[in-house]
Amino acid sequence: MYLEMKHRTIVSIFLALLFTLASSDKTTASLTNDQIEIKFQTVFDLLSRQAAENVQLRSQIVQLKNHIEKQDVIIEHLNGRLDKLMNLNSKVTEINIKNRPTETISKTIPLRTCLDIRSSDPSATSGYYYVDPDGQQSGDDPIIVFCNMTDGSTMVPHDSESAIQATSCLDPGCYSRPIIYSATMRQMLALIQLSQSCRQFIAFDCNAVPFEFNSVPQAWWTDRAGVARYHWAGSNSSVHTCQCGLDDNCALTSLKCNCDSVAGVALRDQGYLTNQDQLPVAQLNFGRTIVPSSYGVHTLGKFECSGRTQVSGMPTSCADLWQIGNTLTGFYTIKGTNTIQSVYCDFTKLPGDQGLQTLIGDIDVKSSNVHFSVQLRTSFNSANSTIPFERVISNPGDGLDMNGTYTAPKSGAYLFSFDSLSNDVTTNIDLYVNNAFQSVSSSGSGSGAQTMSQSVILTLKQGDQVKLVLRIGSLNSGFSSTFNGFLLQEQLTL
Numbered sequence: 001m002y003l004e005m006k007h008r009t010i011v012s013i014f015l016a017l018l019f020t021l022a023s024s025d026k027t028t029a030s031l032t033n034d035q036i037e038i039k040f041q042t043v044f045d046l047l048s049r050q051a052a053e054n055v056q057l058r059s060q061i062v063q064l065k066n067h068i069e070k071q072d073v074i075i076e077h078l079n080g081r082l083d084k085l086m087n088l089n090s091k092v093t094e095i096n097i098k099n100r101p102t103e104t105i106s107k108t109i110p111l112r113t114c115l116d117i118r119s120s121d122p123s124a125t126s127g128y129y130y131v132d133p134d135g136q137q138s139g140d141d142p143i144i145v146f147c148n149m150t151d152g153s154t155m156v157p158h159d160s161e162s163a164i165q166a167t168s169c170l171d172p173g174c175y176s177r178p179i180i181y182s183a184t185m186r187q188m189l190a191l192i193q194l195s196q197s198c199r200q201f202i203a204f205d206c207n208a209v210p211f212e213f214n215s216v217p218q219a220w221w222t223d224r225a226g227v228a229r230y231h232w233a234g235s236n237s238s239v240h241t242c243q244c245g246l247d248d249n250c251a252l253t254s255l256k257c258n259c260d261s262v263a264g265v266a267l268r269d270q271g272y273l274t275n276q277d278q279l280p281v282a283q284l285n286f287g288r289t290i291v292p293s294s295y296g297v298h299t300l301g302k303f304e305c306s307g308r309t310q311v312s313g314m315p316t317s318c319a320d321l322w323q324i325g326n327t328l329t330g331f332y333t334i335k336g337t338n339t340i341q342s343v344y345c346d347f348t349k350l351p352g353d354q355g356l357q358t359l360i361g362d363i364d365v366k367s368s369n370v371h372f373s374v375q376l377r378t379s380f381n382s383a384n385s386t387i388p389f390e391r392v393i394s395n396p397g398d399g400l401d402m403n404g405t406y407t408a409p410k411s412g413a414y415l416f417s418f419d420s421l422s423n424d425v426t427t428n429i430d431l432y433v434n435n436a437f438q439s440v441s442s443s444g445s446g447s448g449a450q451t452m453s454q455s456v457i458l459t460l461k462q463g464d465q466v467k468l469v470l471r472i473g474s475l476n477s478g479f480s481s482t483f484n485g486f487l488l489q490e491q492l493t494l
């Protein structure tokens, strides 16, 4: 369009010039033939240059068309690759679903660890599964992990498992690589709580790229709390070391890592980080990779946990209840010290978190019915003798024998009370526990019968014996003396 307009403009100028020359007698008359020829020549030169320019522009248009066609081919190729990637992604998803055990598909209730899956289905094969370490219907959504069914370990994938070369830079830790896991930190913390041990493999292929140079750290990894760590194997975070340092077989015996030798040859450090108070690795930092021939390539394994913490015996805390599968917040019963306790468990928290457990109190639980109530039928005045209570109102378990001695069937706190009617003499009744004096009930020496009573709470062990002894005086007949006792709170043997 632009060319066409330009061409038309030139032609119009040419025609206007001809018209001017032809129509103006004065102009025609005033111009010589030579002058006219020069003007015509100028116009023809202008047209010739314009024609050449048109040819050049047409060539550029052709080039642009070719370029656009090439771009279309590239776009078509990229669309094809995108389709392939999408197909691959859908196949991976399909494989993951197929690898899930039947029960998780049919019930959509993922188990908590791979070990749990293997326990529920010993034929389950290694692959990707959904698990929910912090419990179903609680906390975070289920996560997808790789289950190694050989040992039942649960392996959490992340975005930095392949070998990745650190980009070149000079300063310590100038290269930084945050690790993005397929699970939330809460789910990984729950997995740690459920597991006997956790670890993470890390390898560094190096050529003149040290972890530490002239005692200055050049590289570190960051733990889950954001703390920089300088050990590359084991669990001891107080030292800078690699596996060869732990094994005492590094390239230079004076150093603790092969790569720290800064030799111009390919070296490798690798090992497992095992401190589960620090794992998983949250970030990697390397530096001093600026030398043209140097390189550092890191490889970080999945975060893997194995084994299952066990709760032996009865649960004694909300943490125990969580370990054995309770994950819904609410009131629960746990074993206390010789008692049964009611607690409130807030399972939005994990074991180790503040506020997981709130003690409500002891629950009044007795392992059996323990009480007695007996009466004296006849008058009794044998000094320093155990008072026999012949009439038994209640005595489950036969704790009180016919001689008047009560043997505690359970350990715990007991309430004893006795009420008597003395004859008109001074009367003292002593209470003994295992033949040791504990308390006395007395009546004065006034005329006529007098009432006397006492109550006492005693903590007894199973088998302790309690009896009432008439020290002096006389007790009235006719069921006017009563001896009662019952177990207030049992010291449970759990």
Ligand SMILES: [Ca+2]
Pocket (backbone or CB within 6 Å): 132, 133, 134, 135, 136, 137, 138, 139, 140, 141, 142
């Ligand atoms: Ca959950």
